[in-house]
Amino acid sequence: MEITRFNDARRYDAPGHYDMRGLRLQGFDASSAGFAWTGLSHFLPGGGAEMDASPLEKIYVVVEGAVTIELGDGSCHVLQPFDSCFVGAGEARAIRNEGNAVASMLVVMPYPEARA
Numbered sequence: 001m002e003i004t005r006f007n008d009a010r011r012y013d014a015p016g017h018y019d020m021r022g023l024r025l026q027g028f029d030a031s032s033a034g035f036a037w038t039g040l041s042h043f044l045p046g047g048g049a050e051m052d053a054s055p056l057e058k059i060y061v062v063v064e065g066a067v068t069i070e071l072g073d074g075s076c077h078v079l080q081p082f083d084s085c086f087v088g089a090g091e092a093r094a095i096r097n098e099g100n101a102v103a104s105m106l107v108v109m110p111y112p113e114a115r116a
Contacts, residue, residue, distance in 0.1 A: 002031040012039065019047025019097075027111070039107045043067060043097035053092040058109045060085050060095075065103030070094040079105075 009023040027037025072092030
């Protein structure tokens, strides 16, 4: 078993994200997890991620605050604490924290194929 203590989690920068602090909880340099990695994203008020489609599936779980997920078709969905969503491969999405408090969200994703 490999444990990552929250106080020891390392920062990572996610492309296309703004006013966001990401912490690596598992995978990559945090552990030897081979099937996926897990991060914790803290979005400042007004922070988010640009509209983008990735070839990788992802799961989002909001743990604090609220985030708005906008899909490529223009539909928007507000996720509150412990709401979750699955974003399929190739599905475009943008993320926004439209509130005045920090919003925190767990992210679970497979590794890019280049890592395998």
